[in-house]
Amino acid sequence: MFDLLKQKSWFGRPDPLLQENKEFFLDFDQGRPLAEYSFVVCDTELTGLNKKKDELISIGAVRITDLQIDLSSMFHHFVRPESMAHTQATLVHRITPEQLENARSAEEVVPKFVEYIHGSLLVGHHLLLDMHFLNKATRKIMGGVLSNPGIDTMRMAQGYKRVQLGHYHEHNPRETSYSLDDLAQEYNLPVFKPHDALEDALQTAYLFLYLIKKFRKGGLVTLKDIFQSGRVGSLRY
Amino acid sequence: MVKSADVHEVAPEMAVAFFKNILPFNSLDDGTLNRLARHCRVDFYPKGTRLLTAGETDITHLYLIQRGGVKAFIEDDQGKVTLKDFRGEGAYIGALGIIRGTPANLNIETVEDTFCFLLPRAIFLNLMEQEPAFAQYYLKSFSEKIVKTAYNELRHHKLSKRSGDDLYLFSVRVGDLVKTLRKVSSAVSIQAAAAHMAEFRVGSVLVHDHEDEENIVGIITDRDLRLKVVAAGLDYNLPVKEIMTGPVKTVLSQSLCFDVLLEMMSSSIHHLAVERGGRVIGVVTSHDIMLLQGHSPYYLFKEIRGQQKISGLYALAQKIPEVIRGLIKEGAKAGNITQMIAILNDHILERMLTLLEDELGPPPVPYCWLLLGSEGRREQTFKTDQDNAILYADPATDEEKDIAETYFKAFAARAIGHLVKCGYPLCPGEIMATNPKWCQPLSVWKNYFSTWINTPDPEELLHATIFFDFRSGFGDRALAKKLRKHLNREARKQDIFLFHLARQCMSTRIPLSFFKNFIVDKDGEHKNQLDMKRRGLTPFVNFARVLALKHGISETNTLARLKALFDVDFIKHELWASTNAAYELLMQQRLIHQLRQIEEGILPDNHINPEQVSDLERRMLKDAFAVIERLYSVLDKMYPTA
Numbered sequence: 001m002f003d004l005l006k007q008k009s010w011f012g013r014p015d016p017l018l019q020e021n022k023e024f025f026l027d028f029d030q031g032r033p034l035a036e037y038s039f040v041v042c043d044t045e046l047t048g049l050n051k052k053k054d055e056l057i058s059i060g061a062v063r064i065t066d067l068q069i070d071l072s073s074m075f076h077h078f079v080r081p082e083s084m085a086h087t088q089a090t091l092v093h094r095i096t097p098e099q100l101e102n103a104r105s106a107e108e109v110v111p112k113f114v115e116y117i118h119g120s121l122l123v124g125h126h127l128l129l130d131m132h133f134l135n136k137a138t139r140k141i142m143g144g145v146l147s148n149p150g151i152d153t154m155r156m157a158q159g160y161k162r163v164q165l166g167h168y169h170e171h172n173p174r175e176t177s178y179s180l181d182d183l184a185q186e187y188n189l190p191v192f193k194p195h196d197a198l199e200d201a202l203q204t205a206y207l208f209l210y211l212i213k214k215f216r217k218g219g220l221v222t223l224k225d226i227f228q229s230g231r232v233g234s235l236r237y
Numbered sequence: 238m239v240k241s242a243d244v245h246e247v248a249p250e251m252a253v254a255f256f257k258n259i260l261p262f263n264s265l266d267d268g269t270l271n272r273l274a275r276h277c278r279v280d281f282y283p284k285g286t287r288l289l290t291a292g293e294t295d296i297t298h299l300y301l302i303q304r305g306g307v308k309a310f311i312e313d314d315q316g317k318v319t320l321k322d323f324r325g326e327g328a329y330i331g332a333l334g335i336i337r338g339t340p341a342n343l344n345i346e347t348v349e350d351t352f353c354f355l356l357p358r359a360i361f362l363n364l365m366e367q368e369p370a371f372a373q374y375y376l377k378s379f380s381e382k383i384v385k386t387a388y389n390e391l392r393h394h395k396l397s398k399r400s401g402d403d404l405y406l407f408s409v410r411v412g413d414l415v416k417t418l419r420k421v422s423s424a425v426s427i428q429a430a431a432a433h434m435a436e437f438r439v440g441s442v443l444v445h446d447h448e449d450e451e452n453i454v455g456i457i458t459d460r461d462l463r464l465k466v467v468a469a470g471l472d473y474n475l476p477v478k479e480i481m482t483g484p485v486k487t488v489l490s491q492s493l494c495f496d497v498l499l500e501m502m503s504s505s506i507h508h509l510a511v512e513r514g515g516r517v518i519g520v521v522t523s524h525d526i527m528l529l530q531g532h533s534p535y536y537l538f539k540e541i542r543g544q545q546k547i548s549g550l551y552a553l554a555q556k557i558p559e560v561i562r563g564l565i566k567e568g569a570k571a572g573n574i575t576q577m578i579a580i581l582n583d584h585i586l587e588r589m590l591t592l593l594e595d596e597l598g599p600p601p602v603p604y605c606w607l608l609l610g611s612e613g614r615r616e617q618t619f620k621t622d623q624d625n626a627i628l629y630a631d632p633a634t635d636e637e638k639d640i641a642e643t644y645f646k647a648f649a650a651r652a653i654g655h656l657v658k659c660g661y662p663l664c665p666g667e668i669m670a671t672n673p674k675w676c677q678p679l680s681v682w683k684n685y686f687s688t689w690i691n692t693p694d695p696e697e698l699l700h701a702t703i704f705f706d707f708r709s710g711f712g713d714r715a716l717a718k719k720l721r722k723h724l725n726r727e728a729r730k731q732d733i734f735l736f737h738l739a740r741q742c743m744s745t746r747i748p749l750s751f752f753k754n755f756i757v758d759k760d761g762e763h764k765n766q767l768d769m770k771r772r773g774l775t776p777f778v779n780f781a782r783v784l785a786l787k788h789g790i791s792e793t794n795t796l797a798r799l800k801a802l803f804d805v806d807f808i809k810h811e812l813w814a815s816t817n818a819a820y821e822l823l824m825q826q827r828l829i830h831q832l833r834q835i836e837e838g839i840l841p842d843n844h845i846n847p848e849q850v851s852d853l854e855r856r857m858l859k860d861a862f863a864v865i866e867r868l869y870s871v872l873d874k875m876y877p878t879a
Contacts, residue, residue, distance in 0.1 A: 068355065069279035071249040190304050190352060192251060202251065206352065209281040217283050 014144025017114045022147040024119050030224040034216060037223060039064040039151070040075075040120040041208055043200035044130045045095070047081055055081045056133050057100060059113055060197030062205045063120065067212065069205050075116050076198040078103035110137045117148055121223075125180050125204045127152040151226070153204055154178050156211045163218065183207055249274045252354060255303060259327040261374035265364075273364075278355045279303070282347045288330065289341035296341055298355035300330035305351025309343040320866070323348070325859050332375050335361055411497050412490030414526065415511045415519030422447040423454055427480060428473040431462055441508050441520055444481045453517045455483025456508055485510040490518060494526050495569065501526075502538055502580050534560045534577055541584045547592050547655050554585050554659035558619055558835050565832060571824035572796050579615035582661075583710060589655055590711045597648055601640045602678075603713040604629035606652075609668060610703035612710070614778065615794045616824070619831045619841045622664045623656055624703055626675040628682050628716050638678075645676050668703065679716060683723050690727045693737045702738070705782060706793045725789040735787050739876040742779035743869050745771065767850075769830065770843035773823045773861060777816065780868040784808070787875075795820060812867065819861040826854065 013019065042061035048054040061075040078095060080103040103109075113134075124130045127150045135145040157178050177183075180203055184191055189206045192199040212226070220226055252274035256262040262270065278298075282288060288300065291311060302324060309322040309330075321343055324330065334341050335358050365372040419439050421430045424447035434442050440459045446452040457477055465471060465480040486506055488497050490513040501507055507523040523535060537560050541553050557578065564574050590606060610624040611617050627645050632638040649670035657663060670676050677685075689701045705724070709717035728734060767773075781798040784790075790801045796817060803813035831841035850858070 067280070071252055071277045071279065072275050074249060188304065188350065190251070199251075202249075206279070206281070209279070209352075210350070213281050213283055217286075 015111070015114075015138075015142035017111060017118070018138065018142050018144040018146070021114065021118050022144075025147045025149065028149065030227065031222050033221055034212060034223060034226070035067045038120040039123050039208070040117045040148075041123040041201050041205040042075075042117075042130060043124060043197045043204060044133055045195070045197045046133060047083075049129075051132055051136075054133070055079075055083075056106060056110075056137055057081055057095060057103075058197040059109065059134075060199070060201040061113070061116065062198075062201050063116075064123075064205060064209065067209065067216075069202075069209065074198065075113065077109045077112070079106050079109050080104060082106075106137050107141055110134075110141050114138065114142065114146070117146070120148060122146070122148045122150045123153060123204065123208050124150070125153045125200075125207070127154075151208070153183075153207050153211065156215075156226075157183050157207070160211055160214060180204060180207065249277070252277055252279075255301070255354065259301070261371045264370050265368065269364075269368075273356065273360065276357055276360050280353050280355055282351045282353065284347055284350050286347045286351075287344070288347065289334075289343065289345040291341050291344050294341040296331040296334040297358050299332055299335060299358070299361045301354040301356065302326050302328050302330070303352045303354055305347060305349040305353075307345050307351060308348050309345055311343060323859065323863055323866070328859070332361075336365065336375065409494050410491050411488060411494055411509075411511050411521045411526075412513060412518070414494070414521050415490070418517070418519045419443065420445050420450075420453070421477060422450075423478040423481070424476050426474045427462070427466055427471070427477055430457060430477045431473075434459075440524075441522070443485065443510060443517065443520060444477055444483065451516065453485055453510060454478070455481030456485045456510070456520065457481045458508055485517075487512045487517065488521070489513070495564075495573065497521065498523065498526050498535060499573070499576065499580070502535070502584075534564070534581065537581060538584060541581070541588055544588055545592075547589055547596075548658075550585055550589055550655070551658045551660075554582075554661075557581050558832065561619070561828075562832055565828060571821045571828055574828060575616045575618065575824060576794075578617050578619075579612070582612070582617060582621070585659060586656075587711050589659075590652060593648065593651055593655070597644070597651075600629070600648070601637060601644050602630040602632055603716060604645065605712040605714065605716040606670070606710045607707045607717060608710040609707050611706075613703070613706035613708045613793050615708075616778075618824075618828055619835055621661055623653065623661050624664050624668050625653075625670050625710065626668070626704075626707070627670040627677075628720060629676075629678050630713070630716060631678045631680050641678070645670075646673070649676055666700070679719060682720055686720070686724045687727055690724075690731050690734045693731075693734045695737055695741060698737055698741060702741075702779070702782065705786065708793050721791050725786070725791065728786040729789050735783060736876045738779075738786070739783045739872045742776065742783055743872055745776055745779075766844040766846050767858075768843055769823065769827045769845055773858070774820070774827065776865045776868060777820045777823070780816075780872065783872065808871075812871070815864050816868065819864040822857050823861050826857070 014022075040061050040063055042059065044056050044060075045058040046054050047057055056079045058078045059075065063070045063073045078099055080100055122131070131146070131150060138145055161176060180200065181191075181194060183189075184203060184207065187207070187210055189203070189210060192203040192206075194200060194203075215226060253267075253270050256265070256270050256273065262273075265273070282305075284305075288294075288307065289296065304326060306323060306325040307330065308320060309324065310318050310320045312318050330345055330353075331341065333339075365375070416439075417437075419433065419437050420443040421433055423444050425433075430442060430444075434440070441456055443453050444455040444457060446454050455478065457480055461480050461482065466473065471480070485508075486500075486504070487510040488500065490511050497509065501509065501523045508520055509522075510517045511519050511521050526535065537553065537556055541550065544550055544553065560581070561574060561578060564577060569577075586606065586608075594600065605628045607613070607626040607628050608624070609626060610622075612621060612624055627649055629641055629645060632641050653663070653669055653671045663669065668675060685704070689698065689704075707717065707720070778795050781795045781802070784802050784807060785792060785798040788802065788805070788807055790798055792798045792801050799808070799813055799816055799820075802808045803810065808816075826845070827843060830843075830845055834841040
C-alpha cells in the first residue's frame with residue numbers, strides 16, 4: 001500500500017518521510033531558547049537559474065546543534081541531472097561532467113537529504129532560491145514539499161545592519177552588498193572556496209553563527225524573537 | 238563507478254587545512270587529522286564573551302582559535318585584574334586543565350569576535366597518549382620550544398640554498414684553533430726571541446714574566462720585529478720586554494670564533510691570547526680564523542681597510558649583504574648581525590672620511606662625525622637611510638668660525654655624495670651633515686639638546702628622538718663624549734621631558750586588530766601589511782631610550798641599554814630576559830625579510846605581508862607584542878597621566 005503510494009505519489013499522500021516531518025512541525029514551539037533547536041545550513045548548486053528548466057546538481061549542508069557547527073555530520077552529494085545539456089554551469093561550480101555522470105540520481109539523493117534535515121530548521125543564504133529547487137525535486141520524487149521552517153541569512157544580515165545603523169538612520173538595503181562573500185569580508189569571517197555547495201554551506205553556517213550570536217547578545221533569546229525581529233524567515237516557503 | 242561520499246564520510250577540509258598549519262598538529266598524519274577534524278565542532282564567541290572562569294569552569298574541549306583572539310587574566314579577591322597573556326589565531330586554550338584534570342586556571346575572555354574549533358577532551362587526551370611528539374609539545378616549556386623551532390625554521394626554510402658556504406664561525410670555538418703555546422721570558426734578548434719564532438715557524442710569541450712562567454705579560458709579533466727593531470735600528474740584544482705589547486688581550490677558549498672575530502675587528506687587535514681555566518694556552522690570530530672560511534666578513538674588512546680610492550669603496554659597500562647572508566645562514570643572532578653590519582659600515586665611513594681628509598686637507602678644528610638613529614644604536618639592517626651630523630670643536634675666533642663652516646660644508650657635501658654612491662640612501666627628513674642646522678660646533682649642539690629637554694614640545698620631540706641615540710662614527714670621540722655628558726646631566730633632572738618621551742612611546746598602542754589579521758596598515762602603499770619597524774621594534778627602542786636617559790646610561794644600542802639597566806637593577810631579570818629575546822626575534826625576522834627582498838631584487842623595506850607569515854612566526858610576533866604590553870605598563874607606572 002505504502003509502496004504503491006510512493007511510486008505514484010503525485011496522486012495521493014506524500015512520502016512518509018515528508019509526512020513525518022510535516023507532523024513534527026505542526027505544533028512547533030518557537031518559544032524555546034535558541035540553543036535547543038537543530039539547524040541545517042544548506043546550499044545547492046544548479047545547472048542554471050531558470051526556475052522551470054534548471055535542476056539541482058549538488059547539495060551541501062552542515063548541521064548546527066547547541067549553536068555550534070557539528071563537523072561530524074555534514075552532507076554533500078552531487079546529483080546527476082536528467083539532462084546534461086546545461087553544462088555551462090559546471091564551469092562555475094568546478095564540477096566536471098564526469099563527476100556529474102558518475103553522481104547518484106536525484107531519486108537517491110533527495111530522500112537522503114529529507115531524512116538528514118528531519119526536525120531541523122533550514123538556513124540558507126537567499127534560501128528562497130534553494131527552496132524552490134528542493135521543493136521542485138521533492139514534489140516530483142516524493143509527492144510533497146518540505147515543511148521545515150526556514151531562516152534566510154541574507155535577511156538576518158539586513159536586520160543586523162538596521163540595528164547597527166540605528167532606527168533613525170535612513171537605510172536603503174540596496175546600497176549595501178549582501179552577497180555571501182562581501183558579508184564574510186565585512187564581518188571578518190574565515191573564508192571558504194565559493195561555488196562548492198559544501199563550502200558555501202559552511203560559509204553560510206559561519207555567517208549564521210555570527211549573526212545569531214550577535215542577536216542573542218542583543219537580547220533575542222528565542223526563535224520567536226529572531227523571527228519577529230525583522231522578517232528574517234518564515235514558517236513556510 | 239565512483240560513488241559520492243556518504244554523509245559521515247565527508248572530511249571537513251577546512252578543519253584539516255587548519256590543523257596542518259598549526260603546531261603540534263602539523264606533525265600528525267593525514268588519516269589522524271581527518272579523524273580528528275570529524276570530531277570537531279565550531280563555535281563563535283562575540284567580542285567580550287567569557288569562555289572560562291578560573292577555578293570554576295570544567296574544561297570539556299580544547300579550544301583552537303581559528304579567527305579572533307582572547308585574553309587570559311587572573312582576578313584577585315579585591316577584583317584586581319592581572320593580564321597574563323593574549324592568544325591569537327592558531328593558539329590553543331585549555332590544554333593545561335585537560336592534562337591535569339583540573340578546572341581552568343585562568344579567566345579567558347574574547348577580545349575580538351572569535352571562532353574556535355572545539356576538540357573534545359577525550360580525543361585530545363587520546364592523542365596525548367598515542368603521539369609522544371604531540372604530547373611533548375604541550376609538556377615542554379612553551380617559550381623555549383617556540384624560540385628554538387622558530388630559529389630553525391627561519392634559517393632553513395626562508396633562505397634559498399647556495400653551495401659552498403658551509404661556514405664554521407658559529408660552531409668552532411677558539412680553543413680548538415690554538416696551536417702549541419710558544420713563549421719566551423721577558424728577560425731574553427730580542428734576537429733570542431726571534432730565533433725562537435723562526436725555529437717554530439710562528440708569527441708571534443708570548444712573553445712571560447722572567448720569574449713566573451705562568452704570568453703572561455706581553456706578546457711580540459713579526460710586525461714588532463719589523464717596525465720596532467729592524468726599521469728603527471734597535472739593538473737586538475735588548476730584552477724583549479722593550480718591544481713587546483702588553484698586557485695581552487685575552488679571550489676565553491670556549492668563545493665562538495664569531496665573537497672573537499668581532500672583538501678583533503672592533504679593537505683592531507689581531508693577536509689575542511686564549512685562556513682556559515685561568516691559564517693562557519696559546520694565541521689566536523685573525524688569520525687563523527680567516528682560514529676557516531673563504532667568503533668572510535674579515536676579507537671584506539681587510540679590503541675596506543686597504544682601499545686607497547674612495548670610489549673603490551662603492552663596490553665594497555655593496556658586498557655587505559652577501560657577507561651578512563652568510564652570517565644569518567650560520568645562525569647568528571640578530572644582535573650580532575646588526576653589530577657586524579655596524580662595524581662594516583663604520584669601516585667604510587672611516588676609510589672614506591680618512592681619504593676625504595687627505596683630499597681636502599686637515600680639518601681646521603677637531604670634529605666628530607655623528608651617527609644618529611638606528612646607525613647611532615648600531616641597529617642598521619640593509620636599508621639604512623643616512624642619519625648623520627657633524628659636531629666640531631668651538632672655534633676660538635670669528636675668523637676660525639668662518640673657516641670651519643666653509644670646510645665642513647664642503648666636507649659634508651662630498652661625504653654624503655660618496656655615501657649615496659655606496660648605497661646608503663639620502664635621509665628624506667634632511668637629517669644629514671649637509672644640512673647647515675646639523676653641522677654645528679659643540680656649544681650649539683649643547684643648546685639644541687638643552688632646548689629639547691627643558692622646553693619639550695611633543696611635536697618637535699617626535700622628530701628629535703633620533704638625535705638622542707647619537708654616537709661618534711669617526712673623528713674626535715671626545716667631542717661626542719662631552720655632548721653625551723651634557724645630555725645625560727640635563728635629561729636626568731627634567732622629569733617633564735622624560736614624561737613626554739614615555740607618553741610618546743606609549744602612544745604606539747597595540748591595536749586589537751592584531752588578533753584578526755595582525756596589526757596591519759589600513760591604507761596607503763602598504764595597506765594590509767605589518768610594519769615590523771614601527772609596530773614591532775620601535776616600542777622596544779623607545780622604552781630602552783627613556784629608561785637609559787632617566788638613569789644616565791650612555792649606551793645607545795637597545796640591547797646594550799637593556800643590559801645596562803638590568804646590571805644596575807633598574808629592570809628585573811625576568812623582564813630583561815623576555816625583552817631581550819623578543820627584540821632579537823623581531824630583528825631577526827626583519828633581517829630575513831629584507832635579505833629575501835634583496836635577493837629578489839626588490840628595495841628592502843619593513844613591511845611584512847601577513848599572508849606570507851607562518852603559524853610559528855605569527856606566534857613569535859604575538860609573544861613579542863605581549864612583551865610590549867608589559868613594557869608599557871612599566872612606563873605607565875613610572876609616568877602616570879593622572
